[in-house]
Amino acid sequence: MQPELNRRDRWYHGVTGYQWLVLTIASAGWVFDVYEGQIFNITRNQMLADILGNEGGDVKKYGDMFLGIFLLGGTIGGLAAGSLADRFGRRPIMVVTILAYSIFSGLTYFASELWHVACLRFLVAMGVGGEWAVAASLVSEVFPARARAHASGIFHASSVLGTWMAAVAGMAVGIHWRYAYL
Incomplete structure (x- = not known):
């Protein structure tokens, strides 16, 4: 039997409100990345x-082609946002990436041509890939070394919520697919 941990030995001891806020925002962004x-x-x-x-x-x-476009956009977005975050800071770039995928996802509601879908999937993915890269880095940077692995684990595990949200949204919208992108 292991002895009970001293309060100061717990991984979250001393984690500040700001650090929890960063983890919450980064995780919420990641949840919606996965949803998307x-x-x-x-x-x-x-x-x-x-x-x-x-x-x-x-x-x-076309579905397979658009999946490939999404993966390409995510790769480019992650590389670009990572570089921009090094230059301008993680927080402002994370905000830009979240706004980007939110706006372009919302515009998917209006897609009426294949090229609309292709362009929007690429732009959405740039935001998704960028948000993930920047958010993961930000979480690692703001948490102290003793709490970093746990915080990173929470961040990455939160993605499951996005999968569940997408499943529920898919059932809720049925054949009215446009509403799932709002």
Whole structure:
């Protein structure tokens, strides 16, 4: 049996309100990043069938192509935001990335052409990839060494909430896919 930990030995002892706030905001951003990635997978068949209409295009082909575009955008966004955060600071760049994916996701509601979807998925992903890169770095920077691994674990584990939110949103919107992007 292990002895009870002294209060001062617990990983969160001495963690400041600011550090908790950073973890909360970064985790919330990551939750919505994951939501954004998952909601497309849930709604893409209905979205693409709606946009393609009577053209009878290959929904799977376009869905896979847009997934590739999303992954490319996320990679570029992560690299760009990481570099910008080194120059201008993590907090302002994290705010910009969250605004970017929020705005471009909302604009997806209005997508009516395949090129709209392609451009918006790329821009959304730039924000998603940028937010993740900057938020993970910010959490690591603001937490003391003894608490860093736990804080990082909480940050990364929060992504599961985004997956669940996307699943619930997908069920809630049904065939009305546009509402999932608002």
